[in-house]
Amino acid sequence: MPELPEVETTRAGIQPHIEQQRIQSVVIRQPKLRWPIPDDINHLQGQLVKQVTRRGKYLLLHTDIGTALIHLGMSGSLRVLSSAVEPSKHDHWDMMLTNGMCLRYRDPRRFGALLWTTEAAEQHERLVALGVEPLSEAFDGAYLYQQARRRRIPVKNFIMDSRVVVGVGNIYASESLFMARINPTKPADKLSLKRYQRLADAIKQVLQLAIEQGGTTLKDFVREDGQQGYFQVHLRVYGREGLTCFDCSQPIKKIQLGQRSSFYCSKCQRL
C-alpha cells in the first residue's frame, strides 16, 4: 500500500500521538522482517520521542540517543491505539507508550523494516544513498535531466529509482507519466529537458494531491479501523487496463517494465 503519500499521511497521523511521548517498552512478536529487528532497538526503552520525520518511504522516530527507522514495505501499516487492544495475526511489534497507548506495526508480507541507529540518521546506510525528496526545491526538471544522462532504462523505471528521487512508487510513476503525457517505455536519456520539466511538475502535483487526499481519510489514528484507499478516486491509468482513457477514450494499455505492471494511454502518451 505505501507509496510516499501514504507514508507521509501515516507520519502526519501518528505524529501528534507519538511526539513528546515516552516509550515504556518495545514488544516484538515477529522479528523476521526485511531484515531481522536488531536487539539494540531496546535502547528505545525509556526514551522520549522528540520528533517524527520522514525520509523517502522511511519514517524516523528521533530520540536523544538514537533514531528508529521504520519502513512499511508493500503491506505495512502503523496505528496508534490503546495498549489494551489484543494484537492480531500480523501485528509484529508494538511500541508501548507511558500514557497507555501504543504504536502498532502490522505487515502481512513482512517486506518492511524496523532498524535502530545511533549515527545521524541521514548517515545510516539505508538512507545515505537516497536521492532527493520529490516535493523539495532540489527536485526539478533540470535535476532529472542531469541524472538521466547515460541512463537507458525506461523513464518509468528511472523515476522509480530511489537513488534518483525517493517515494515515486509503481502507482504514481504511471500516474505522473500520464499527466506529463510521456510514454513510460521511453529511454531516460532520450527525453528533453523540457519533457523532464513537465514530468517533475507532474510528479509534484500527483504526490501533493494524494497527500491531501490521504489527509482526509487517515486523519484519526486512534482507531482500530483506520481505512485506506483514499487515492483510488483519482487514478487515471493505474489498474485501468482495457478501460477507456478519460481524455481520449482509447483503451488503457498494461505492459511489464522491470517486472512491474505499468499502465498508460498509447494515444495520450506518445512520447
Place this chain on the structure above:
DNA sequence: ATTGACTCCTGATGGC
C-alpha cells in the same frame, strides 16, 4: 557503471 532477473512473504482473486 548500468542493467535486468531474482528474492523475501502472505493474501486476494479468478479459473477450473
Place this chain on the structure above:
DNA sequence: TGCCATCAGGAGTCAA
C-alpha cells in the same frame, strides 16, 4: 467447495 496459478502499493542483491 477446493485447488492451483497469478498478481500485489518495495527495494536490496547479484551476475553479466
